[in-house]
Amino acid sequence: MPLDPIPIRTVVRGACPHDCPDTCAMLISVEDGRAVEVRGAPDHPPTSGTLCTKVARYLERTYSDQRVLHPMRRVGKKGEGRFERISWDEALDTIVERFGAIAASPDGPQAIGANSPLALPPRHDSQPLATRPCQETSPAPAADPCPYCCRPH
Numbered sequence: 001m002p003l004d005p006i007p008i009r010t011v012v013r014g015a016c017p018h019d020c021p022d023t024c025a026m027l028i029s030v031e032d033g034r035a036v037e038v039r040g041a042p043d044h045p046p047t048s049g050t051l052c053t054k055v056a057r058y059l060e061r062t063y064s065d066q067r068v069l070h071p072m073r074r075v076g077k078k079g080e081g082r083f084e085r086i087s088w089d090e091a092l093d094t095i096v097e098r099f100g101a102i103a104a105s106p107d108g109p110q111a112i113g114a115n116s117p118l119a120l121p122p123r124h125d126s127q128p129l130a131t132r133p134c135q136e137t138s139p140a141p142a143a144d145p146c147p148y149c150c151r152p153h
Contacts, residue, residue, distance in 0.1 A: 007031045007032055008031065008032075009029055009030070009031050009036070010029070010030050010031075011027050011028065011029050011030075012027075012028045012029075012030055013025065013026070013027060013028075013041065014026045014027075014028050016051075016055050018052075018054065018055065020052075022046045022047055023046075024040060024041075024044060024046075024047050024051060024052070024055065025040070025041035025043070025044035025047070026038055026039070026040060026041060026051070026055070027039050027040070027041050034063075035059055035062070036059070037059070038051070038055065038056070038058050038059055039051065070085050070086075071085070071086050071087070071088055071090070071091030072084065072085055072086065073086045073090075073091075073094070099112055
């Protein structure tokens with residue numbers, strides 16, 4: 001009678017997917033193609049093997065039966081928790097339509113992802129004053145920075 005095979009556990013090195021300055025190094029234990037443990041790498045100088053609360057519970061969220069795996073559209077009022085599944089094409093079309101409307105609004109494209117460095121308008125310090133996007137024709141006083149680059153010019 002054959003014995004049950006002993007699962008083989010391997011440890012894979014990885015990096016935290018969150019966008020914080022520590023860029024935590026992680027050790028992920030994998031059995032049969034499934035992560036079974038996530039821990040910090042003790043040889044990572046900034047954290048010495050410590051993981052933040054979000055990442056320490058990463059497996060709970062990754063394998064949760066509540067995890068969203070398909071695009072969904074809200075069908076009730078906000079906060080009711082009522083959604084319907086939609087196709088990837090419909091989801092992407094909806095995003096393109098909404099982003100296009102925001103970009104065309106008076107707030108402009110910088111209103112999309114306003115907390116992202118990618119949402120900041122390009123620097124224009126090297127442009128002649130008359131051609132800057134802010135339409136300044138003379139340098140702003142030091143106490144009044146340009147609304148586009150947040151620096152006096």
